[in-house]
Amino acid sequence: MDLRPPADAIAITGFMGTGKTTVARIVAERLGLDVVDTDELIEANAGTPIPAIFAADGEEYFRDLESAALAQALGRGRAVISTGGGMLLRPSNLEALRRAGPIVCLTASPDAIMRRVGADDSRPLLQVADPAGRIAELLAERQHAYAQADAHVDSTELPAEQVAAEVLGLLADDPRARWLTGARTTIPVTLPDARYAITVGAGVLDEVGALCPPRERGVRAALVTTDRIAALLADGTMAALRACGWEPHPMVVPDGEASKSLVVLGELYEQMAAAGLDRGSTVFALGGGVVGDLAGFAAATWMRGIDLIHLPTTLLAQVDSSIGGKTAIDLSGGKNLVGAFHQPVAVVGDVGTLTTLPPEELRSGLGEIIKHACCFDGAMFEFLERRAGTGLVDDPPALEYLVSRNCQIKAGVVEQDPHEHGVRAVLNYGHTVGHALERAAAGWSLRHGEVVGTGIVAESRLAAWLGVSDEETALRQERLVAAWGLPTCVSGIDEDAALAALARDKKIVSGRLRLPLVPEVGSFRIVEDVSIDLVRRAVRSVLAQGRRQDARR
Ligand SMILES: NC(=O)c1ccc[n+]([C@@H]2O[C@H](COP(=O)([O-])OP(=O)(O)OC[C@H]3O[C@@H](n4cnc5c(N)ncnc54)[C@H](O)[C@@H]3O)[C@@H](O)[C@H]2O)c1
Secondary structure, eight states: OOOOOOEEEEEESSTSOHHHHHHHHHHHHHHHHHHEEHHHHHHHHHTOOOOOOOHHHHHHHHHHHHHHHHHHHHSSSSEEOOOOOTTSSHHHHHHHHHSSSOOOOOOOOHHHHHHHHTTTTTTTGGGGSSHHHHHHHHHHHHHHHHTSSSEEEOOSSSSSHHHHHHHHHHHHHHHTTTGTTTTEEEEEEEEEEEEEEEEEETTTGHEEEEEEEOOOOOOOEEEEEEEHHHHIIHHHHHHHHHTTOOEEEEEOOSSGGGSSSSSHHHHEEEEEETTOOOTEEEEEEESHHHHHHHHHHHHHHHHHHHHOEEOOOSSIIIIITTTSOEEEETTTEEEEEEEEOOOOOOEEGGGGGGGGGHHHEEEHHHHHHHHHHHHHHHHHHHHHHHHHHGGGGGHHHHHHHHHHHHHHHHHHHHHHHSSSSSSGGGGTTTHHHHHHHHHGGGGGGGGHHHHHHHHHHHHHHHHHTTTTSOOOHHHHHHHHHHHHHOOOOSSSSOOOHHHHHTTTTTOOOTTTTEEEESSSSOEEEEEEEHHHHHHHHHHHHHHHHHHHEEEEE
16 A cells, blocks of 8 residues: 655646536535635735736736745645646646645536636636637647646536545545545555554544454453553443453553563463453553553463454554564563564554653654654655654644554564564664663663664764765754654763673674664665674764763753
């Protein structure tokens, strides 16, 4: 499935009398967007009706005003833009609209157009002796421009409501407009021993029961969550599951990383036993990566493995930890030391749940998103550059796009390498340095996504030192990390501790390691045989930058 950044505008264009203005209003209303009519904008700017502009200054001058009005409309934020019938005649207008989003052209037969506007004296181009002949002439002249639109809807026989419904149907299938129509995204994951679907959308948690695979083996279930998440989401999720015949038992663990422990796992097993969970039961993990890892490991080990359904509620869990089948708990000796690969039977990611997520948790998820953009998707990288500093949670289409596209990227890598023997190493971009910093920070006080951001900065520099990329590619990544409020350097971490933590990296063999690096934004290369000395230099560079930053404060 082709998933691209959300459109900034949807253009409704076409010849006069095809119903552009009315249809654009209906489409905008259905999508909850503003509508901008460029002809109205021209008249408002000029303070004169269009026929008077034509009469006084001619068509070429009007076309200049039209281009200016288009630039103004595109600068107003996401909207449906209803254009004048000649808008596409100028290639620069066509290009600007194309960059912004899909262009839908309404058409109608010459007879229908004649019936609708032939006698309209506000149409300057039709003030001739033979308006029908003029319509035919103009249609022929403009045919080439209208053919450039992405989609066409014939309004000859249809009322405006129906034309709008057809336009909305086309938009739901468009890779850039689908996010505006509320269309949910289903990403299939096919592994040698498992198949499941990731469903992403706003409000999908309310339909969780229907989105789960058929309950062939039993209806009893554990709904594992934390106290904090339970207060926000457990009641609704329990009700949605019950409505579809599940018998969910809420199992609440304390919030935070400390719950990924043998003690909490033991308590969870006791609750599962008390609820009578058997081999046909299902574990639902409602929460962030902590719940996913803990409940996932419980599901992987309960009666040698029962069904697991992830209901991720943090950005990090939606774009990363719920996909791929890794489950784990921590020991005092380190994070994720005890674990298992256990693929879920479904993942339901409701982007609506992210509206209550604290900003620092949202930023943490963005670390992994930036990593995916660096390695896989230049268009997503550019989207993140454009959108830097804006509130994502206020923009459901942007969130739906980011979550869906990142699920698709991670699922694609996992499909190629389910057990992390090869290409999945690319997902470690930014993580070699990131993990060393994370381990060196006392008590894991840094958020995972934050250290990934710093790791990306360090490893992008390393790529430039090696000549794998140029300096600008490294700087672009650093600017993006900074633009989303993630740290580009760290302070308060002891250099010796960071280097000692780096030395414990399992990837190091005889002082060298394999690293995924980014030659150009949107692509990656696994570079063999990187000297650990160079990685040390990368770690030192972000620590030194942190010290300089502290000194300036
Ligand atoms: N299995 C994997 O492949 C994988 C990958 C990456 C990270 N992880 C693990 O994930 C964990 C980190 O996950 P995380 O960042 O999601 O942390 P988390 O699960 O601790 O959640 C962060 C905080 O957000 C709160 N929260 C969750 N959903 C919320 C919502 N909708 N509204 C308001 N608050 C909400 C939680 O209560 C918690 O306080 C780590 O343990 C890490 O090891 C696992």
